Amino acid sequence: MSTATRSLPRSIGAHAILLTYTVIALFPVIIVIMNSFKSRAGIFGAPLTPPTPKTFDLIGYTTVIGQGDFIHYFQNSLVVTVASLFFVLLFGAMAAFALSEYRFRGNTMMGLYLALGIMIPIRLGTVAILQLMVASGLVNTLTALILVYTAQGLPLAVFILSEFMKQVSDDLKNAGRIDGLSEYTIFFRLVLPLVRPSMATVAVFTMIPIWNDLWFPLILAPSEETKTVTLGAQLFLGQFVTNWNAILAALSLAIMPVLILYVIFSRQLIRGITSGAVK
Amino acid sequence: MAAAPKRPFRWHIGVFLAPALLVYTAIMILPLAGTLQLSLFRNIDQSQVFVGLENFRTLFGDPNWSVNFWNALRNNVWFFIIHMLVQNPIGVLLAALLSSPKLRFAAFYRTAIFVPTILSFVIVGFAWKLILSPLWGVAPNLLDLIGLKSLFTPWLGKEEYALTTLSLISVWQFVGIPMMLIYAALLSIPEEVIEAAECDGITGMSQFWKIKLPLILPSIGIISILTFVGNFNAFDLIYTAQGALAGPNYSTDILGTFLYRAFFGFQLQVGDPNMGAAIATMMFLIILGGVCVYLFLVQTRLRRYQF
Numbered sequence: 073m074s075t076a077t078r079s080l081p082r083s084i085g086a087h088a089i090l091l092t093y094t095v096i097a098l099f100p101v102i103i104v105i106m107n108s109f110k111s112r113a114g115i116f117g118a119p120l121t122p123p124t125p126k127t128f129d130l131i132g133y134t135t136v137i138g139q140g141d142f143i144h145y146f147q148n149s150l151v152v153t154v155a156s157l158f159f160v161l162l163f164g165a166m167a168a169f170a171l172s173e174y175r176f177r178g179n180t181m182m183g184l185y186l187a188l189g190i191m192i193p194i195r196l197g198t199v200a201i202l203q204l205m206v207a208s209g210l211v212n213t214l215t216a217l218i219l220v221y222t223a224q225g226l227p228l229a230v231f232i233l234s235e236f237m238k239q240v241s242d243d244l245k246n247a248g249r250i251d252g253l254s255e256y257t258i259f260f261r262l263v264l265p266l267v268r269p270s271m272a273t274v275a276v277f278t279m280i281p282i283w284n285d286l287w288f289p290l291i292l293a294p295s296e297e298t299k300t301v302t303l304g305a306q307l308f309l310g311q312f313v314t315n316w317n318a319i320l321a322a323l324s325l326a327i328m329p330v331l332i333l334y335v336i337f338s339r340q341l342i343r344g345i346t347s348g349a350v351k
Numbered sequence: 352m353a354a355a356p357k358r359p360f361r362w363h364i365g366v367f368l369a370p371a372l373l374v375y376t377a378i379m380i381l382p383l384a385g386t387l388q389l390s391l392f393r394n395i396d397q398s399q400v401f402v403g404l405e406n407f408r409t410l411f412g413d414p415n416w417s418v419n420f421w422n423a424l425r426n427n428v429w430f431f432i433i434h435m436l437v438q439n440p441i442g443v444l445l446a447a448l449l450s451s452p453k454l455r456f457a458a459f460y461r462t463a464i465f466v467p468t469i470l471s472f473v474i475v476g477f478a479w480k481l482i483l484s485p486l487w488g489v490a491p492n493l494l495d496l497i498g499l500k501s502l503f504t505p506w507l508g509k510e511e512y513a514l515t516t517l518s519l520i521s522v523w524q525f526v527g528i529p530m531m532l533i534y535a536a537l538l539s540i541p542e543e544v545i546e547a548a549e550c551d552g553i554t555g556m557s558q559f560w561k562i563k564l565p566l567i568l569p570s571i572g573i574i575s576i577l578t579f580v581g582n583f584n585a586f587d588l589i590y591t592a593q594g595a596l597a598g599p600n601y602s603t604d605i606l607g608t609f610l611y612r613a614f615f616g617f618q619l620q621v622g623d624p625n626m627g628a629a630i631a632t633m634m635f636l637i638i639l640g641g642v643c644v645y646l647f648l649v650q651t652r653l654r655r656y657q658f
Contacts, residue, residue, distance in 0.1 A: 087454075089445075090456075090460045094464055097526075100482055103478075103482060120492055162370075163370040166366075169367055170367035170368045171368075176361070186372075189375065189380075192638060192639070193580065195584055195607075196383060196634055197379060197386050199614060199628045199631060200382035200389060201382040204378075204381075223378035226375050254363075284471030285587075286472060286590065287587060291615075302473050305471075305473050306473045319481070323477055326473070327474055330469055330470060330471075331466070334469050338465070342531065
């Protein structure tokens with residue numbers, strides 16, 4: 073980057089603004105987690121101070137773990153997210169390969185057809201999706217959610233992955249063809265390993281909205297058996313409006329896995345966004 | 352999926368495309384078309400009867416529906432305006448500061464400011480509900496620190512403030528997205544351009560306004576359309592914080608919550624899939640309109656600035 077002459081006051085100003093905003097961004101999260109470790113008196117007496125030995129209490133967590141079926145909800149969320157992710161990446165990469173590698177009649181139209189879904193949210197089709205799921209007996213199954221999320225994730229995945237697949241060298245693929253590899257082997261053995269970094273980017277973009285979605289679990293799979301953690305948390309929080317310890321603990325339990333994953337993968341995510349994957 | 356002439360049919364293209372096309376068409380495109388179609392029918396005596404645009408006439412004309420519809424639409428427009436006026440300028444400001452060269456802790460700020468974006472609406476809605484609750488007193492305590500305690504009211508419970516408050520909560524959650532996209536755009540400005548500007552004596556603020564801002568306009572365009580689509584499709588935050596009735600007194604009702612109530616019914620009213628489909632169709636037309644404006648008006652003009 074350039075070497076602009078930066079005066080000290082300006083740099084202090086930049087840090088002041090960024091730091092202020094960082095505090096605004098983090099403070100609700102910190103407040104919730106901090107207070108979840110306090111007794112009821114501590115929560116109301118001094119909400120802004122960290123737990124002290126006097127106010128430290130795990131009563132909220134014991135209530136949540138004793139009452140809610142959170143581990144089960146957690147499993148459901150995990151199954152739905154991982155399965156949808158798998159299908160989005162596999163089908164998305166296959167379609168992206170077909171669109172970027174071969175020239176055939178209707179190629180551009182096909183690309184546009186798939187791109188339609190990036191801008192038009194799948195939610196608008198909910199009425200008919202529910203009818204479809206009722207007709208096929210998939211209501212209150214995780215399969216329904218997996219199907220919907222796969223369809224939801226595909227357009228963006230195809231779009232991003234075909235951008236990256238265009239960059240894979242033709243010489244490499246042609247060398248493979250001369251060696252007598254089938255098109256399938258070329259795709260699975262040569263191309264897929266080369267686009268793995270962009271697959272990770274797509275994975276992160278696909279995963280967050282699926283994990284956090286409330287609309288489709290609420291409509292397609294609200295039964296006790298199939299509740300996801302987001303829906304479970306929503307209902308649980310609704311039930312325990314007056315039990316502040318339990319609410320704060322439940323919120324913290326919902327925040328922490330995502331937060332830990334984010335801290336681990338944040339580099340990947342931010343590199344994905346800033347590498348111009350979303351142009 | 353036809354093969355080029357004089358060549359054997361290339362089955363593998365079909366095999367590669369089929370799964371994605373099948374799932375996408377069956378679960379997304381057909382239901383979308385089905386919903387649009389359903390909005391033209393009405394359930395009379397247990398059977399679906401074609402009624403043309405009758406459902407839309409009810410939606411716009413029948414006071415039972417139209418009052419709620421226009422209210423939801425108005426609220427949704429306000430929701431969008433707040434995002435455009437608050438979220439995007441803050442995002443640009445943060446990105447501009449982050450991209451300044453030799454800024455220390457840039458990675459830390461970037462990571463921290465993006466945290467709310469990865470949280471689910473359920474967490475965000477409830478956490479803010481607690482913080483703003485007069486029972487707990489976090490918000491009044493904080494205002495007290497800066498001597499403004501008298502300004503505190505239960506914002507989420509007052510008709511005149513609730514929608515704006517929720518919009519600002521949503522801004523708080525999503526400011527990371529414009530920040531990241533603008534940040535990426537700023538980083539991709541070629542060094543030569545910046546150097547040339549410096550040779551001409553354009554630095555600091557004027558460099559941002561005169562050189563960088565025009566170059567990142569395409570990104571601002573993308574962010575605007577993403578915000579538009581996201582806002583007119585929003586549901587979760589309002590539902591979590593205020594319930595399906597979008598209280599107090601429907602003051603936070605937007606198209607998403609209105610669709611949910613129409614489709615599933617609430618309290619005494621029975622759910623009506625056909626009216627739900629009519630509302631979804633309106634949302635579809637609004638979003639499609641926005642996307643078309645963006646594609647045909649905004650983007651073609653912005654192209655000129657690209658390298």
